């Protein structure tokens with residue numbers, strides 16, 4: 001068998017892109033969380049999934065609103081990826097970012113590569129996470145650029161290896 005550390009370390013060998021999940025808090029204000037547990041499910045109908053830990057604020061906000069945004073980060077947004085991975089009370093650094101509003105008010109993180117606006121179609125609780133299946137209702141793209149990546153528990157730029 002293997003222990004939790006071995007499992008975590010093995011999982012870290014899967015290189016991923018990095019997203020920021022955007023939601024609205026209880027006061028209708030934008031809220032963001034860095035996430036790499038994102039996947040496409042199918043093209044028709046357009047469907048994706050994200051896995052959200054129960055200890056996050058984002059989990060409560062998605063439960064309350066039934067909708068969320070997925071913003072795919074580009075390499076230049078590494079600082080933002082690190083910022084939104086912190087607990088809100090620790091987000092004290094001076095990081096610049098702006099939101100736009102999507103059709104139903106879900107925040108769009110400006111300058112990301114891609115934005116998907118999603119409505120929760122279904123969810124599955126497993127352990128301390130919920131898998132949210134999202135119907136993609138709106139898609140926005142910016143000029144293409146290199147994606148931000150995460151691998152081996154760190155930011156990863158294949159061009160620099």
Ligand SMILES: Cc1cc2nc3c(=O)[nH]c(=O)nc-3n(C[C@H](O)[C@H](O)[C@H](O)COP(=O)(O)O)c2cc1C
Pocket residue numbers: 018032033034035036037038051052053054055056057058059081082084085086087088150
């Ligand atoms: C690269 C990276 C990927 C992450 N992916 C996820 C994820 O997929 N799901 C999740 O629940 N937390 C993920 N996290 C942790 C959250 O970003 C972190 O717990 C955050 O503080 C939650 O914010 P919130 O409580 O304001 O929602 C990730 C962190 C990093 C650095």
